[in-house]
Amino acid sequence: MILANLLFKSSTSFNVINAYCGMEALNIAKRFRGELGIIILDVMLPDINGFEVYNLLKKDEYLVKVPVLFQSGLDIANENYKFFFKDDNVGIIHKPYKQMELLDAIKKLMFPKI
Numbered sequence: 001m002i003l004a005n006l007l008f009k010s011s012t013s014f015n016v017i018n019a020y021c022g023m024e025a026l027n028i029a030k031r032f033r034g035e036l037g038i039i040i041l042d043v044m045l046p047d048i049n050g051f052e053v054y055n056l057l058k059k060d061e062y063l064v065k066v067p068v069l070f071q072s073g074l075d076i077a078n079e080n081y082k083f084f085f086k087d088d089n090v091g092i093i094h095k096p097y098k099q100m101e102l103l104d105a106i107k108k109l110m111f112p113k114i
Contacts, residue, residue, distance in 0.1 A: 014037075014106075017032065020046070021045050021046045021047045021048075022041075022045040022046075022047050022048035022049065022050070022052060022053040023047055023048065025039070025041065025045075025053055026053060026056055026057065029057060029060075029063055029066075030060065030063070033060075033062040033063060034062060036063070036066050037066075037067075037110050038066065038067045038068070038069060038106055038109055038110050039057065039063075039066055039067070039068045039069070040068075040069045040070075040071060040106075041053055041054060041068060041069070041070050041071070042070075042071050042072060043070055043071070043072035043074055044072065044074070050070055050072075054068055054070075054090075065089065066089070067089040067090070067091070067109035067110060068089060068090050068091075068109075069090075069091045069092070069093060069105055069106060069109055070090070070091070070092045070093070071092070071093050071094075071095060071097075072092070072094065072095060073094065073095040073096075088112065089109065090109075091105050091108060091109045093105045
């Protein structure tokens with residue numbers, strides 16, 4: 001199921017902007033600076049991977065504080081990737097996941113003190 005469908009079918013008021021590759025995601029993020037509540041990245045993308053997108057996002061002073069949720073069917077919570085998850089603004093959700101798991105992961109990153 002497409003991520004946007006999970007969010008549109010939920011009882012939330014999220015507005016979803018889709019990107020089909022890493023470079024498109026970067027361009028969209030820059031275009032909507034200051035308006036993004038969270039960025040959800042797949043690890044495997046057609047051009048550059050989600051970790052490369054993350055590194056480029058963090059170089060932008062306006063996007064550095066936007067939470068990032070990685071989604072993947074890979075085991076990316078292992079030692080090779082642990083440095084990404086030291087940041088409190090970064091989370092991971094493993095595929096396949098259910099709608100409520102996704103919403104909980106989003107809320108945890110967007111509203112950490114609630």
